[in-house]
Amino acid sequence: METHQIELKGAEEKRIGSRSLLYSLLSRGFRFPPQQHYDRVKKGQFADEVQGALANLPYDGLNGGELGRGTALSYEKFQSNYIELFEVGGDSGPPCPLYEGEYGGGRMKVMEEVLRLYHHFGLRISTAKRDRPDHLAMELEFMHALTFKEAEALVRGRERGAYLKAQRDLLRFHLHDFTAAVARKVGGNEVPFYTDLARLSERFCQKEAAYLLSMDKGERNG
Numbered sequence: 001m002e003t004h005q006i007e008l009k010g011a012e013e014k015r016i017g018s019r020s021l022l023y024s025l026l027s028r029g030f031r032f033p034p035q036q037h038y039d040r041v042k043k044g045q046f047a048d049e050v051q052g053a054l055a056n057l058p059y060d061g062l063n064g065g066e067l068g069r070g071t072a073l074s075y076e077k078f079q080s081n082y083i084e085l086f087e088v089g090g091d092s093g094p095p096c097p098l099y100e101g102e103y104g105g106g107r108m109k110v111m112e113e114v115l116r117l118y119h120h121f122g123l124r125i126s127t128a129k130r131d132r133p134d135h136l137a138m139e140l141e142f143m144h145a146l147t148f149k150e151a152e153a154l155v156r157g158r159e160r161g162a163y164l165k166a167q168r169d170l171l172r173f174h175l176h177d178f179t180a181a182v183a184r185k186v187g188g189n190e191v192p193f194y195t196d197l198a199r200l201s202e203r204f205c206q207k208e209a210a211y212l213l214s215m216d217k218g219e220r221n222g
Contacts, residue, residue, distance in 0.1 A: 006148075006151065006152050006155055007155070008151060008155065009155075010154075012154065013151050013154055013155060014056060015056055015057065015058045016147055016150055016151040016154065017056075017151055018052075018053045018054075018055075018056040018057055019053075019057060019058075019147045019208070020144050020147035020148045020150075020151060021049075021052075021053045021144075022050065022053040022054065022057070022204060023140050023141070023143040023144035023147060024140075024141065024144040025046070025049060025050055025053065026140045026197065026200070026201050026204070027137045027138075027140035027141040027144060028137070029046070029067075029193075029194075029197045030086075030098060030135075030136050030137040030140065030197065030201075031137045032079075032082060032083075032087075033078060033079060033082055035075060038075045038078050038079075041067065041068035041069070041071065041078075041193060042068065042069075042070065042071050043069075044069035044070065046067055046068065047064060047065075047066060047067040047068070047069045050064040050067060050200070051064055057207075058211060059207050059210075059211055061203075061207065062200065062203055062204060062207060063200075064196065064200050065195075065196035065199065065200065066192065066196060067193060067196045067197065067200075068192065068193035068196070071192070071193065078193070081191045081193075081194065082194070085186065085189055085191055085194060086098050095185060095188075095189060096182060096185035096186050096189070098135055098136045098137065098182070099132055099134050099135055099136075100114070100134040100135075100136070100139065100174060100178045101132075101134045103177075103178060103181045107134075110134045110174075111132060111133050111134045113173070113174075114133045114134050114138075114139060114142070114170075114174060115133040117142070117166060117169070117170065118133060118142060120166075121145070121146070121149070121163075121166065123142065123145055125138065136178065136179070136182060136201075139170065139174060139175055139178070140175070140201070142170065143167060143170060143171075143175070143208075146163050146166050146167050146170070147163075147167065149163050150163040150164060150167070164212060164215065164216070167208070167212055168209070168212045168213065168216065171205055171208055171209040171212065172209060175205045176205050176206065176209050179198070179201045179202040179204075179205045180202050180205075180206075182198050182201070182202070183198040183199050183201065183202040186198040186199075187199070
């Protein structure tokens with residue numbers, strides 16, 4: 001899924017931009033970590049970028065935590081934490097799967113639902129990533145694309161209702177419970193960066209769901 005650059009000038013546009021940026025950062029955080037990502041985490045650059053996005057959201061109450069700032073882990077250990085937590089497991093799978101279909105609802109049904117949403121908005125999964133459409137990083141990236149398109153519609157004076165509805169639906173039927181389940185499972189393991197990341201993702205999606213619901217009620221009552 002790809003987006004291009006737009007200039008955000010108004011206060012509301014910038015708030016949507018911060019929401020979009022945070023979805024993008026969380027998506028990157030849940031992907032297998034390349035060296036560059038590890039370096040940004042260790043130096044605190046990732047945490048700083050998250051904090052910058054949090055500072056301009058249309059609601060308060062979120063804290064990103066340290067997000068690995070100054071970690072003493074080597075890159076190899078950081079990688080192995082990801083693999084052991086999200087990818088490798090026994091007969092029952094890894095301790096914390098990052099695929100929504102593994103948490104109930106039927107694997108094929110969940111994948112078909114999210115894939116239908118992606119295709120409805122003309123978005124295609126990159127063949128280079130070779131991942132299932134119900135991967136947490138994929139769903140967060142889709143929310144990044146939807147919020148980007150919402151901001152773009154606002155900038156160009158176009159209708160944005162379809163993007164808001166899709167965001168509400170993805171949060172209500174997928175990400176709200178999915179991120180909560182991931183946060184519960186990650187919380188039982190001693191992996192500070194991913195604990196912070198999972199907790200922030202859960203709280204962010206809760207806040208987003210409530211915020212978008214309030215917007216919907218305001219529009220219907222207005």
